[in-house]
Amino acid sequence: MLKAENIIQLGQLRVVRGVLLFLFFILIARYFQIQILNHDIYHKKAEGNRIRAISLPAPRGLILDRDENILVDNYPTFILSAIPIEFNDKEKKIGLISDLMGISTDIMEINYSNYYRNKFLPVRLAKNLSFKQLSILEENKTSLGGTYYGKLPKRFYTDHLNGIHFLGYVGEINRKKINQLRDSHSYTIGDFIGWSGIEKYYEELLIGEKGIDFFEVNAIGEIVENLSDKTVQPVPGSNLKLSIHSKLQKSMEQLMKDNSGSVLISNAYTGEILSYVSSPDLSTKKLSGGTTQKDWEKIIADSDTPLLDRNTSGLYPPGSIFKLITLFPLLEENKIYSSWETNCGGTYSFGDRVFNCWKEGGHGTVNMENAVAQSCNIYFYQAVQSLTLEKWSGTCRNLGFGYKTEIDLPEEKTGLIPDRQYLNNKHGKWGWSRGAMLNLALGQGEILVTPIQLLQFANIVATNGKTNKLHFRLGNTSELLLSESYSDKTWRLIQKFIRSTITHSKGTGKLADPHIRDLYISGKTGTAQNPHGEPHAWFFGFGKYKEEILSVVVLIENGGHGGEVSAPIARQAFEIYFSDKIQAHLSHAIN
């Protein structure tokens, strides 16, 4: 069948060729007519043909708190731009604009060179125009051919809430930055981009899509008409709902005003962040535009490092909170029974060194529960002897230390959990001894953790390891999986011990309890020695009320004793959060 002979005649070929020749001839004749014969007409037409496309920036998505209060909003500003190919007599026109609107020519010249892309695309000349300036511009548009003004939405921080460390801020893309962006096509010079925090992490979601406005202009570049039926409206970015509890956040910011450190509060089951304070911070008002170069330099040079997010990037020794780490393998593998007792005389000799308890004179006879409640060092010096370094560092890792928590923020440090290899590399194989373990057991020495890791640890302990990853974006829950799980007995005992820290008459965390009915606080304090002065004061814990668990981590840098300085701040957090809840319950019950 395939081999059916080709029976085509030469005549048919000639007809086909003829048709093709004819059509090609028509086409070439038409192009000749347009491009050669009528070239002048079309050339003139192209010169007078003036419809300009100006892109319309899209407002970024709003950022809301858990009750849908707006945390970050937009407000419109006006900018003046020019299309270079039409902006002839540039110096003269810039001079005129300067005279009319009181903007210095230098600023406009600098802007012109900073924002210039090519002769066909608009260049930004001036920002933040007032209505008065706009109307002057409108009156003089005949002498200002080639200029356009348009809206530029800017970020506006509505509340008195600072929150800069999680909200982050946006920045303008400059020539240098645009080359670093992976997908530079979506951005042009002068656009805003999330620079840090949530703004950066959720950039894709918040950014929206630009639109285009078309203008018909006359031969001198003056706008004749806005072709509004052709306008492509910008699509605003998606709104982002965060789990932040504004009241709590605001109160915690107030409490921390005179301290350096951090307060972290989350829902232990869901992993939702309710409060995220890193102090000192900056007023977001400073970021709502208008921050001068000088201001920035001052902020960056500040020795209190207000731009550093201590929660995810601050590295600290965890202090006594880490005593709990030692308990996990001890209890799990029955290396020591919880009833085992030892005598704390205030000192402990190991090799040729003497280690002290924080309490001069010692705690006397202590069992595991008392040792946790009163944070006895001697007990843990002895207990840790039954663990290997590998076991200990493995437990730290399993409980989230040494890794990122993968919270939805762009920057996070992993901290440092020393293991055999690390110590060998650092001190040489013979340069360290098991004595290092004694320090590590107390959360001292070469351990570094971030506050956010401790908050995650609080959630793990509070929920028997069945919690979710920490996050800001509501609904963005994903399970936190521990590679090694622990028995119910281990969880129960550890929870019992840290409950004693609060309830025991000599408990170090007593001050964290607001004494609200049905609210059960558990926790552990830490007083972390460091080379920068007074020890860092830690509190780590959670409060359980009915089915809800609120976890809290407080750090006061160089604050002294955790139980005295940090625990009271945690108490306030519990009080503020749960008294509202109880009010709600009560009024519900009455109705």
Next chain:
Amino acid sequence: MQLIKKFQDANLILIGIALSLFIIGLVGLSSIAVHHEYLNKTSPFIKQSIFLLPGIILFFIMFYMPKPFYHKSAYWIYGFSILSVSIPFIGKTIAGTYRWLDFGFIGIQPSEYAKWIVVIVLARYLSDNNLNLKKMVTLIIPILLALIPATIVLRQPDLGSAIIILSPLIPMIYWSGVRPYFIFLLIAPLISILTAFHPLSFTVWGILMLVIFYISQPTLVSGVISYFSYLLLGLLSPWLWSLLNTYQQRRIITMFNPELDPLGSAYQVIQSQTAIGAGGFWGKGWGQGTQTHLKFLPVQESDFIISVLGEELGFGFLMILFILFAFLIYGIVQLAYESNDRFSSLVLIGIGTILFSHFFVNTAMAVGLTPVKGLPLPFISAGGSFLLSCFMMLGLIVNMGRNTFE
């Protein structure tokens, strides 16, 4: 070894022309890219370059597939293609049409492939030895074979592709050797419709038909029936016209008088004509076209890329482009003539028609000779599915153009 040997048989000139066209396309697209603000998407230049590799792979697949495979499985492929142009109707509309099959990471336009699949199935039918070319009835099946996918595609709605699917029908029927009178019977209704809106032309056409019928001497009954049904069709066309979409109507109207609607579809023609005309003989230079870069030209990377090239590179360059296309089409027709077997010959003439129709409609609409159809320029315009389809057609051409059987 065999693979290399087969490739040595291939017509390298045609491949060379196609690749030159592709490079010319990249030149145009790169010019667009320099000054363009892409709102949240990748530039067509980069996209087009990325499509080259899959294009070459598909070319080789089509080339190395043995001829008998196409012949044998023609009807299967055809059935599959009918299915795939129908599937988009199940999904969501994309930009108001049902043209796309969305696979998430990539969208495919099945109608692009339907174009040459219809050619294969027509060639299969028309190359049959048992075909009685003396009877008009024989032509009903090929007409249906082309009409079914064309109708589905028209409903997507995609008038341009529907016309392209129909375009090989008459050249292939002619090539298969039927009486020219039959061809007249096929074309006559179209002319009836076109002249129906103009009383004088319609009268002239009515008389002309009468003369042709007299000369061709069909049987009295068939002649009379055909004649009057064609007249009737002409009288009914105003009603058929009202069935078209408003935008399709508008496009056709503005073909005859673009000034009527300067911001509608004629806006594109005026702008494109201005761009091409302003280019003159030498053009304004690469990246210098004011029409192009001040965004007068809509869809400049696909349907109106010829205007970009015309404005920036001028008449001289366009003539080189046209000569390349002329050689490509001429070469395909020559292969069809020299082919030993009827199937290959018909496939070649069909594909040649598709490529030529694309070329002609695209370049003619840019200068106001035909309505704006949204048909891309083969190997040059940006557009994934169509570009890949072009490379597949090239593979098919070179494959069918070898005078050997396997």
